[in-house]
Amino acid sequence: MDFKSYLSQDLIDRSRALNDNDFKQNGAYVLCWLQQTLRAFDNPVIDAAVETANKHDLPVLVYHGIRQDYPHASDRLHYFLLGGSRGLQTGCRERGIRCASYLQTPDNIEKGLVYRLAKNAAAVFLEDHPTFVARWQSENFSRKTDSAVTAVDAARLVPTRVLPGGLKTTPSFRAANKVLRDTYAHVQRDVMPSVPAFEGDLGFTEIYLSGVSDTDLEVMVAECDIDHSLWTCPEFPPSREVALAKMDTFIEEHLPRYKWTRNNPAKDGFGSQLSPYLHFGLLGPRELYESISKSNAHSAAKWKFLDEAITWREWFHYQAAHIDSFELFDGLPERAKTTLIEHAADEREELYSLDDLLHGRTSDTIWNAAQKQWLTTGYMHNNLRMYWGKKLLAWTPNPIEAWNTACYINDRLSLDGRDPATYGNMQWCFGKAKPGYREISVYGWVAPKSSAALVKRDGVNDWVAKMNDAPHGEISVPDYIADPLKF
DSSP states (O other), rough: OOGGGTTHHHHHEEEEEEEEEOOOOOOEEEEOOSSSSOOOOSOOHHHHHHHHHHHHTTOOOEEEEEEEEEEEBBBHHHHHHHHHHHHHHHHHHHHHHHHHHHHEEETTTOOSSHHHHHHTTTEEEEEEOSHHHHHHHHHHHHHHHOOOOOOOOOSSSGGGGGSSOOOSSSSHHHHHHTTTTHHHSOOOOOOOOOOOOSSSSSOOOOOTTTTTOHHHHHHHHHHHSSSSSSSSOOTTSHHHHHHHHHHEEEEIIIIHHHHHHHHHSSTTTTOOOOOHHHHHSOHHHHHHHHHHHHHHHHHHHHHHHHHIIIEEEIHHHHHHHSSSTTGGGGGGGHHHHHHHHHHHTTTTTTTOHHHHHTTTTOOOOOHHHHHHHHHHHHHHHHHHHHHHHHHHHHHHSSSHHHHHHHHHHHHOOOTOOSHHHHHHHHHHIIISSSSSSBBBBBTTTSSOOHHHHHSTTTTHHHHHHHHHOOOOOOOOOOSSOEEEEEE
8 A cells, every 4th residue: 555645754654564455445434553652642553544434534543452472461460451451442432433353251252353453454563563463463464354454653752664664772873863863752733524524334243432430440350361460550650641740750850950950769769650551552742752841940851851752763663673582692792691691601690590580589678679670650750760680691591591581580570561761771780881891700891880879869868778677468479481572
Protein backbone atom coordinates (compact mmCIF):
# COMPACT_ATOMS: atom_id res chain seq x y z
CA MET A 1 0.00 0.00 0.00
CA ASP A 2 1.32 3.41 -0.91
CA PHE A 3 0.60 5.18 2.38
CA LYS A 4 2.46 8.26 1.11
CA SER A 5 -0.57 9.25 -0.95
CA TYR A 6 -2.78 9.27 2.14
CA LEU A 7 -0.69 10.79 4.91
CA SER A 8 0.67 14.20 5.91
CA GLN A 9 4.45 14.60 5.86
CA ASP A 10 4.97 14.10 9.59
CA LEU A 11 3.14 10.77 9.43
CA ILE A 12 4.94 9.73 6.26
CA ASP A 13 8.21 10.27 8.09
CA ARG A 14 6.96 8.04 10.89
CA SER A 15 5.61 5.22 8.72
CA ARG A 16 7.01 2.17 6.95
CA ALA A 17 5.25 -0.64 5.12
CA LEU A 18 5.68 -4.07 6.72
CA ASN A 19 4.45 -5.97 3.65
CA ASP A 20 3.57 -5.43 -0.01
CA ASN A 21 -0.17 -6.08 0.25
CA ASP A 22 -2.62 -3.70 -1.41
CA PHE A 23 -5.29 -1.53 0.14
CA LYS A 24 -8.60 -3.45 0.14
CA GLN A 25 -11.22 -1.37 -1.63
CA ASN A 26 -14.02 -3.43 -0.08
CA GLY A 27 -12.77 -3.07 3.52
CA ALA A 28 -15.31 -2.12 6.20
CA TYR A 29 -12.87 -0.01 8.22
CA VAL A 30 -9.23 0.88 8.71
CA LEU A 31 -7.87 -1.14 11.62
CA CYS A 32 -5.55 0.46 14.18
CA TRP A 33 -4.04 -2.33 16.28
CA LEU A 34 -2.38 -1.02 19.43
CA GLN A 35 -0.28 -3.17 21.74
CA GLN A 36 1.61 -0.62 23.81
CA THR A 37 0.82 2.98 22.79
CA LEU A 38 -2.26 3.22 24.97
CA ARG A 39 -3.39 6.80 24.48
CA ALA A 40 -6.12 8.22 22.28
CA PHE A 41 -4.51 11.64 21.91
CA ASP A 42 -1.14 12.65 20.47
CA ASN A 43 -0.96 9.16 18.97
CA PRO A 44 0.51 9.09 15.45
CA VAL A 45 -0.70 5.51 14.87
CA ILE A 46 -4.32 6.56 15.31
CA ASP A 47 -3.74 9.75 13.30
CA ALA A 48 -2.28 7.76 10.39
CA ALA A 49 -5.26 5.40 10.46
CA VAL A 50 -7.73 8.31 10.57
CA GLU A 51 -6.05 10.22 7.74
CA THR A 52 -6.11 7.10 5.56
CA ALA A 53 -9.71 6.29 6.49
CA ASN A 54 -10.82 9.86 5.77
CA LYS A 55 -9.40 9.62 2.24
CA HIS A 56 -11.62 6.61 1.58
CA ASP A 57 -14.74 7.61 3.57
CA LEU A 58 -14.21 4.76 6.01
CA PRO A 59 -14.38 4.58 9.80
CA VAL A 60 -11.44 3.62 12.01
CA LEU A 61 -11.54 0.69 14.39
CA VAL A 62 -8.99 0.82 17.23
CA TYR A 63 -8.25 -2.57 18.78
CA HIS A 64 -6.36 -3.47 21.95
CA GLY A 65 -6.22 -7.05 23.19
CA ILE A 66 -4.65 -8.50 26.34
CA ARG A 67 -3.67 -12.16 26.24
CA GLN A 68 -2.86 -14.36 29.21
CA ASP A 69 0.26 -15.95 27.74
CA TYR A 70 2.60 -13.05 26.98
CA PRO A 71 5.98 -13.29 28.74
CA HIS A 72 5.76 -12.36 32.45
CA ALA A 73 1.99 -11.84 32.41
CA SER A 74 1.11 -10.83 35.99
CA ASP A 75 -1.30 -8.78 38.08
CA ARG A 76 1.24 -5.96 37.88
CA LEU A 77 1.40 -5.76 34.10
CA HIS A 78 -2.20 -6.78 33.41
CA TYR A 79 -3.56 -4.10 35.73
CA PHE A 80 -1.47 -1.40 34.06
CA LEU A 81 -2.50 -2.60 30.59
CA LEU A 82 -6.18 -2.60 31.57
CA GLY A 83 -5.89 0.89 33.02
CA GLY A 84 -4.28 2.07 29.81
CA SER A 85 -7.01 0.40 27.75
CA ARG A 86 -9.65 2.12 29.90
CA GLY A 87 -8.25 5.55 29.09
CA LEU A 88 -7.78 4.60 25.43
CA GLN A 89 -11.45 3.65 25.12
CA THR A 90 -12.63 6.85 26.77
CA GLY A 91 -10.40 9.04 24.64
CA CYS A 92 -11.33 7.31 21.39
CA ARG A 93 -15.00 7.84 22.16
CA GLU A 94 -14.27 11.56 22.59
CA ARG A 95 -12.64 11.54 19.14
CA GLY A 96 -15.61 9.73 17.57
CA ILE A 97 -13.68 6.48 17.07
CA ARG A 98 -14.74 3.01 18.13
CA CYS A 99 -12.22 1.27 20.38
CA ALA A 100 -12.70 -2.46 20.91
CA SER A 101 -10.83 -4.05 23.83
CA TYR A 102 -10.48 -7.76 24.50
CA LEU A 103 -9.36 -9.48 27.69
CA GLN A 104 -8.51 -13.15 27.44
CA THR A 105 -9.68 -15.24 30.38
CA PRO A 106 -10.05 -19.02 30.84
CA ASP A 107 -13.73 -18.62 29.93
CA ASN A 108 -13.15 -16.28 26.98
CA ILE A 109 -10.41 -17.51 24.68
CA GLU A 110 -10.41 -16.25 21.11
CA LYS A 111 -7.96 -17.57 18.52
CA GLY A 112 -6.38 -15.33 15.88
CA LEU A 113 -8.56 -12.37 16.81
CA VAL A 114 -6.46 -9.64 15.21
CA TYR A 115 -6.25 -11.71 11.99
CA ARG A 116 -10.03 -11.96 11.94
CA LEU A 117 -10.39 -8.22 12.39
CA ALA A 118 -7.83 -7.64 9.64
CA LYS A 119 -9.86 -9.77 7.20
CA ASN A 120 -12.51 -7.04 7.13
CA ALA A 121 -10.04 -4.16 7.19
CA ALA A 122 -9.04 -2.05 4.20
CA ALA A 123 -5.62 -1.65 5.80
CA VAL A 124 -3.94 -2.06 9.18
CA PHE A 125 -1.83 0.43 11.13
CA LEU A 126 0.20 -0.62 14.16
CA GLU A 127 3.09 0.58 16.31
CA ASP A 128 6.72 0.46 15.18
CA HIS A 129 8.45 -0.96 18.27
CA PRO A 130 11.99 -2.37 17.93
CA THR A 131 12.02 -4.89 20.79
CA PHE A 132 10.16 -7.62 22.62
CA VAL A 133 6.57 -8.79 22.03
CA ALA A 134 5.31 -5.76 20.10
CA ARG A 135 8.03 -6.21 17.48
CA TRP A 136 7.73 -10.00 17.20
CA GLN A 137 3.94 -9.97 16.90
CA SER A 138 3.92 -7.12 14.38
CA GLU A 139 6.44 -8.86 12.14
CA ASN A 140 4.68 -12.23 12.37
CA PHE A 141 1.30 -10.65 11.71
CA SER A 142 2.47 -8.71 8.67
CA ARG A 143 3.87 -11.90 7.09
CA LYS A 144 0.68 -13.93 7.61
CA THR A 145 -2.13 -11.46 6.92
CA ASP A 146 -3.50 -10.54 3.50
CA SER A 147 -3.97 -6.93 4.65
CA ALA A 148 -1.64 -4.04 3.97
CA VAL A 149 0.25 -3.34 7.21
CA THR A 150 1.95 -0.05 8.04
CA ALA A 151 4.06 0.47 11.17
CA VAL A 152 4.03 3.97 12.66
CA ASP A 153 6.68 5.37 15.00
CA ALA A 154 4.75 6.67 18.01
CA ALA A 155 7.32 6.12 20.77
CA ARG A 156 9.93 8.64 19.67
CA LEU A 157 9.82 12.42 19.27
CA VAL A 158 12.09 12.23 16.22
CA PRO A 159 11.20 9.23 14.03
CA THR A 160 14.03 6.72 13.92
CA ARG A 161 13.72 6.21 10.19
CA VAL A 162 14.52 9.86 9.30
CA LEU A 163 17.86 9.74 11.10
CA PRO A 164 20.98 8.74 9.15
CA GLY A 165 22.15 5.16 9.47
CA GLY A 166 25.49 4.27 10.94
CA LEU A 167 25.44 6.59 13.96
CA LYS A 168 27.92 5.00 16.37
CA THR A 169 28.28 7.39 19.30
CA THR A 170 26.02 9.29 21.65
CA PRO A 171 27.37 12.71 20.53
CA SER A 172 26.73 11.90 16.85
CA PHE A 173 23.20 10.72 17.64
CA ARG A 174 22.54 13.74 19.86
CA ALA A 175 23.56 16.11 17.07
CA ALA A 176 21.38 14.35 14.48
CA ASN A 177 18.39 14.07 16.81
CA LYS A 178 18.50 17.54 18.34
CA VAL A 179 18.25 19.54 15.11
CA LEU A 180 15.00 17.75 14.22
CA ARG A 181 13.19 17.97 17.54
CA ASP A 182 11.26 21.17 16.94
CA THR A 183 10.26 19.99 13.48
CA TYR A 184 8.38 17.03 14.95
CA ALA A 185 7.22 18.75 18.13
CA HIS A 186 5.15 21.32 16.23
CA VAL A 187 2.84 19.30 14.00
CA GLN A 188 -0.90 18.90 13.65
CA ARG A 189 -2.22 16.03 15.72
CA ASP A 190 -5.48 14.36 16.85
CA VAL A 191 -6.96 14.18 13.36
CA MET A 192 -10.74 13.89 13.59
CA PRO A 193 -12.63 11.26 11.59
CA SER A 194 -14.85 12.43 8.74
CA VAL A 195 -17.34 9.53 9.05
CA PRO A 196 -19.28 8.16 12.04
CA ALA A 197 -17.75 5.48 14.26
CA PHE A 198 -17.99 1.85 13.09
CA GLU A 199 -20.99 0.07 14.62
CA GLY A 200 -20.80 -3.41 13.10
CA ASP A 201 -20.57 -6.69 14.99
CA LEU A 202 -16.96 -7.78 15.55
CA GLY A 203 -17.67 -11.39 16.45
CA PHE A 204 -16.14 -11.48 19.93
CA THR A 205 -16.96 -10.41 23.47
CA GLU A 206 -15.59 -6.93 24.06
CA ILE A 207 -14.84 -5.43 27.44
CA TYR A 208 -16.24 -1.97 28.11
CA LEU A 209 -13.94 -0.07 30.42
CA SER A 210 -15.05 3.56 30.32
CA GLY A 211 -16.19 4.46 33.82
CA VAL A 212 -14.94 1.18 35.31
CA SER A 213 -13.36 1.63 38.76
CA ASP A 214 -9.87 0.56 39.80
CA THR A 215 -11.46 -2.09 42.01
CA ASP A 216 -13.33 -3.45 39.00
CA LEU A 217 -10.05 -3.65 37.10
CA GLU A 218 -8.56 -5.70 39.94
CA VAL A 219 -11.52 -8.08 39.79
CA MET A 220 -11.00 -8.51 36.06
CA VAL A 221 -7.29 -9.20 36.56
CA ALA A 222 -8.09 -11.83 39.20
CA GLU A 223 -10.11 -13.79 36.62
CA CYS A 224 -7.11 -14.23 34.31
CA ASP A 225 -4.76 -17.21 34.26
CA ILE A 226 -1.57 -15.26 34.97
CA ASP A 227 1.03 -14.77 37.72
CA HIS A 228 -1.00 -13.60 40.72
CA SER A 229 1.98 -13.62 43.07
CA LEU A 230 3.26 -10.30 41.68
CA TRP A 231 1.10 -7.51 43.01
CA THR A 232 0.01 -4.22 41.45
CA CYS A 233 1.76 -0.91 42.15
CA PRO A 234 -0.36 1.83 43.74
CA GLU A 235 2.59 4.22 43.34
CA PHE A 236 1.90 4.22 39.59
CA PRO A 237 -1.83 4.37 38.83
CA PRO A 238 -2.40 3.37 35.17
CA SER A 239 -4.01 6.59 34.05
CA ARG A 240 -3.11 9.19 31.45
CA GLU A 241 -4.50 11.86 33.76
CA VAL A 242 -2.09 10.73 36.48
CA ALA A 243 0.78 10.73 33.98
CA LEU A 244 0.04 14.31 32.94
CA ALA A 245 -0.31 15.36 36.59
CA LYS A 246 3.01 13.72 37.50
CA MET A 247 4.64 15.52 34.58
CA ASP A 248 3.23 18.89 35.64
CA THR A 249 4.28 18.37 39.29
CA PHE A 250 7.78 17.36 38.27
CA ILE A 251 8.17 20.41 36.01
CA GLU A 252 6.89 22.82 38.64
CA GLU A 253 8.54 21.42 41.75
CA HIS A 254 11.59 19.38 40.75
CA LEU A 255 12.80 20.21 37.25
CA PRO A 256 14.70 23.36 38.35
CA ARG A 257 16.94 21.18 40.58
CA TYR A 258 17.00 18.08 38.40
CA LYS A 259 20.54 18.49 37.06
CA TRP A 260 21.96 18.55 40.56
CA THR A 261 19.70 16.13 42.41
CA ARG A 262 18.79 13.44 39.86
CA ASN A 263 21.35 10.91 41.14
CA ASN A 264 19.99 10.70 44.68
CA PRO A 265 17.57 7.75 45.07
CA ALA A 266 16.66 8.82 48.61
CA LYS A 267 14.83 11.95 47.49
CA ASP A 268 11.30 11.39 46.26
CA GLY A 269 10.36 13.40 43.19
CA PHE A 270 13.90 14.26 42.09
CA GLY A 271 13.42 11.82 39.22
CA SER A 272 10.39 12.27 37.01
CA GLN A 273 9.15 8.65 37.43
CA LEU A 274 7.50 8.99 34.04
CA SER A 275 9.19 6.02 32.38
CA PRO A 276 6.30 3.55 33.00
CA TYR A 277 3.91 5.97 31.32
CA LEU A 278 6.24 6.50 28.37
CA HIS A 279 6.77 2.76 27.99
CA PHE A 280 3.06 1.96 27.86
CA GLY A 281 2.34 5.06 25.82
CA LEU A 282 -0.01 6.76 28.27
CA LEU A 283 2.28 9.76 27.84
CA GLY A 284 3.88 10.73 24.53
CA PRO A 285 7.41 12.04 23.95
CA ARG A 286 6.18 15.02 21.93
CA GLU A 287 4.00 16.39 24.71
CA LEU A 288 6.75 15.76 27.26
CA TYR A 289 9.26 17.64 25.11
CA GLU A 290 6.92 20.56 24.56
CA SER A 291 6.00 20.83 28.24
CA ILE A 292 9.63 20.82 29.33
CA SER A 293 10.69 23.26 26.61
CA LYS A 294 7.95 25.74 27.51
CA SER A 295 8.63 25.63 31.24
CA ASN A 296 10.27 28.46 33.17
CA ALA A 297 13.07 26.26 34.51
CA HIS A 298 16.70 27.20 33.96
CA SER A 299 18.00 26.20 30.53
CA ALA A 300 20.67 23.95 32.12
CA ALA A 301 18.01 22.00 34.01
CA LYS A 302 15.85 21.65 30.91
CA TRP A 303 18.80 20.56 28.79
CA LYS A 304 19.86 17.90 31.27
CA PHE A 305 16.40 16.39 31.61
CA LEU A 306 15.78 16.40 27.86
CA ASP A 307 19.16 14.80 27.33
CA GLU A 308 18.06 11.93 29.56
CA ALA A 309 14.42 11.69 28.42
CA ILE A 310 14.92 12.34 24.70
CA THR A 311 18.57 11.89 23.69
CA TRP A 312 19.42 8.77 25.68
CA ARG A 313 16.00 7.18 25.44
CA GLU A 314 15.79 7.63 21.67
CA TRP A 315 19.45 6.68 21.24
CA PHE A 316 18.65 3.29 22.73
CA HIS A 317 15.58 2.99 20.50
CA TYR A 318 17.75 3.83 17.48
CA GLN A 319 20.25 1.14 18.42
CA ALA A 320 17.50 -1.42 18.97
CA ALA A 321 16.19 -0.71 15.48
CA HIS A 322 19.63 -1.28 13.94
CA ILE A 323 21.06 -4.09 16.10
CA ASP A 324 19.71 -7.61 15.82
CA SER A 325 18.75 -9.26 19.11
CA PHE A 326 19.19 -6.04 21.08
CA GLU A 327 17.53 -7.63 24.13
CA LEU A 328 19.84 -10.66 24.09
CA PHE A 329 23.44 -11.19 25.20
CA ASP A 330 24.36 -11.45 21.52
CA GLY A 331 23.28 -7.84 21.09
CA LEU A 332 26.20 -6.56 23.18
CA PRO A 333 29.24 -5.06 21.42
CA GLU A 334 31.80 -7.68 20.37
CA ARG A 335 34.53 -6.30 22.63
CA ALA A 336 32.26 -6.53 25.67
CA LYS A 337 31.13 -10.07 24.85
CA THR A 338 34.70 -11.17 24.17
CA THR A 339 36.18 -9.91 27.42
CA LEU A 340 33.29 -11.21 29.52
CA ILE A 341 33.47 -14.67 27.92
CA GLU A 342 37.24 -14.75 28.40
CA HIS A 343 36.62 -14.31 32.14
CA ALA A 344 33.56 -16.57 32.35
CA ALA A 345 35.47 -19.22 34.32
CA ASP A 346 36.87 -16.75 36.88
CA GLU A 347 35.88 -17.42 40.46
CA ARG A 348 32.91 -15.30 41.55
CA GLU A 349 32.91 -13.49 44.89
CA GLU A 350 29.52 -15.03 45.76
CA LEU A 351 26.77 -16.92 43.91
CA TYR A 352 23.12 -16.34 44.67
CA SER A 353 20.00 -18.21 43.67
CA LEU A 354 17.32 -16.51 41.56
CA ASP A 355 15.08 -16.65 44.64
CA ASP A 356 17.58 -14.67 46.73
CA LEU A 357 18.20 -12.17 43.94
CA LEU A 358 14.51 -11.57 43.26
CA HIS A 359 13.84 -10.89 46.94
CA GLY A 360 16.96 -8.84 47.63
CA ARG A 361 18.69 -11.30 49.94
CA THR A 362 22.41 -10.72 49.38
CA SER A 363 25.31 -9.46 51.49
CA ASP A 364 25.07 -6.01 49.84
CA THR A 365 22.51 -3.83 51.61
CA ILE A 366 22.52 -1.15 48.90
CA TRP A 367 21.83 -3.70 46.17
CA ASN A 368 19.13 -5.26 48.33
CA ALA A 369 17.43 -1.89 48.82
CA ALA A 370 17.44 -1.24 45.08
CA GLN A 371 16.04 -4.69 44.33
CA LYS A 372 13.34 -4.34 46.99
CA GLN A 373 12.31 -0.98 45.54
CA TRP A 374 11.87 -2.72 42.18
CA LEU A 375 10.04 -5.68 43.67
CA THR A 376 7.71 -3.53 45.74
CA THR A 377 6.95 -0.59 43.44
CA GLY A 378 7.76 -1.76 39.91
CA TYR A 379 10.31 1.05 39.65
CA MET A 380 14.02 1.43 40.36
CA HIS A 381 15.89 4.73 40.44
CA ASN A 382 18.02 5.03 37.31
CA ASN A 383 21.30 5.66 39.13
CA LEU A 384 20.78 2.49 41.17
CA ARG A 385 20.25 0.44 38.01
CA MET A 386 23.86 0.93 36.97
CA TYR A 387 25.15 -0.45 40.27
CA TRP A 388 22.50 -3.17 40.34
CA GLY A 389 23.39 -4.52 36.89
CA LYS A 390 27.14 -4.53 37.43
CA LYS A 391 26.89 -6.61 40.59
CA LEU A 392 25.02 -9.41 38.81
CA LEU A 393 28.15 -10.21 36.83
CA ALA A 394 29.88 -11.13 40.11
CA TRP A 395 26.95 -13.09 41.55
CA THR A 396 25.99 -15.44 38.72
CA PRO A 397 28.01 -18.35 37.24
CA ASN A 398 28.81 -16.70 33.90
CA PRO A 399 28.10 -13.50 31.93
CA ILE A 400 25.36 -15.04 29.77
CA GLU A 401 23.46 -16.16 32.86
CA ALA A 402 24.07 -12.73 34.39
CA TRP A 403 22.51 -11.07 31.33
CA ASN A 404 19.56 -13.44 31.25
CA THR A 405 18.98 -12.91 34.99
CA ALA A 406 19.12 -9.13 34.61
CA CYS A 407 16.62 -9.24 31.74
CA TYR A 408 14.33 -11.64 33.59
CA ILE A 409 14.16 -9.47 36.71
CA ASN A 410 13.79 -6.27 34.68
CA ASP A 411 11.16 -7.68 32.36
CA ARG A 412 9.12 -9.35 35.09
CA LEU A 413 9.18 -6.69 37.80
CA SER A 414 9.59 -3.35 36.09
CA LEU A 415 6.72 -1.28 34.75
CA ASP A 416 9.17 0.19 32.24
CA GLY A 417 10.87 -3.11 31.41
CA ARG A 418 10.76 -4.90 28.03
CA ASP A 419 11.86 -1.58 26.51
CA PRO A 420 14.85 -0.45 24.40
CA ALA A 421 15.77 2.07 27.11
CA THR A 422 16.00 -0.50 29.89
CA TYR A 423 17.87 -2.97 27.67
CA GLY A 424 20.21 -0.13 26.72
CA ASN A 425 20.84 0.65 30.38
CA MET A 426 21.73 -2.98 31.00
CA GLN A 427 24.02 -3.03 27.99
CA TRP A 428 25.83 -0.11 29.59
CA CYS A 429 26.31 -2.23 32.72
CA PHE A 430 27.66 -5.09 30.61
CA GLY A 431 30.30 -3.12 28.75
CA LYS A 432 28.60 -0.87 26.21
CA ALA A 433 30.38 2.11 27.78
CA LYS A 434 34.09 2.74 27.36
CA PRO A 435 36.37 0.03 28.78
CA GLY A 436 37.69 0.16 32.32
CA TYR A 437 41.20 1.33 33.17
CA ARG A 438 42.53 -2.18 33.68
CA GLU A 439 41.62 -5.80 33.14
CA ILE A 440 40.23 -7.44 36.28
CA SER A 441 38.79 -10.78 37.33
CA VAL A 442 35.22 -11.61 36.22
CA TYR A 443 34.69 -8.25 34.49
CA GLY A 444 37.68 -8.29 32.17
CA TRP A 445 37.79 -4.84 30.56
CA VAL A 446 34.19 -4.04 31.59
CA ALA A 447 34.36 -1.35 34.26
CA PRO A 448 32.84 -2.30 37.65
CA LYS A 449 30.90 0.22 39.74
CA SER A 450 31.43 1.12 43.37
CA SER A 451 28.75 2.24 45.80
CA ALA A 452 31.09 4.86 47.34
CA ALA A 453 29.47 7.82 45.57
CA LEU A 454 25.98 6.57 46.33
CA VAL A 455 26.39 6.33 50.09
CA LYS A 456 27.79 9.88 50.29
CA ARG A 457 24.56 11.40 48.98
CA ASP A 458 22.23 13.01 51.47
CA GLY A 459 19.86 10.55 53.11
CA VAL A 460 20.95 7.46 51.14
CA ASN A 461 22.09 5.42 54.16
CA ASP A 462 18.79 6.08 55.94
CA TRP A 463 16.89 5.21 52.76
CA VAL A 464 18.80 1.93 52.41
CA ALA A 465 18.03 0.99 56.02
CA LYS A 466 14.38 1.89 55.59
CA MET A 467 14.01 -0.18 52.42
CA ASN A 468 15.67 -3.19 53.98
CA ASP A 469 13.69 -2.99 57.23
CA ALA A 470 10.29 -2.63 55.54
CA PRO A 471 8.24 -5.80 55.04
CA HIS A 472 8.30 -7.12 51.50
CA GLY A 473 6.14 -9.71 49.84
CA GLU A 474 7.25 -13.00 48.30
CA ILE A 475 6.69 -13.89 44.66
CA SER A 476 6.85 -17.18 42.84
CA VAL A 477 10.25 -18.27 41.49
CA PRO A 478 10.63 -20.47 38.39
CA ASP A 479 12.92 -23.47 38.22
CA TYR A 480 14.70 -21.85 35.28
CA ILE A 481 14.54 -18.68 33.23
CA ALA A 482 12.52 -19.34 30.08
CA ASP A 483 13.53 -17.88 26.73
CA PRO A 484 11.06 -15.03 26.00
CA LEU A 485 11.66 -15.54 22.27
CA LYS A 486 9.67 -18.76 22.56
CA PHE A 487 6.45 -16.70 22.98
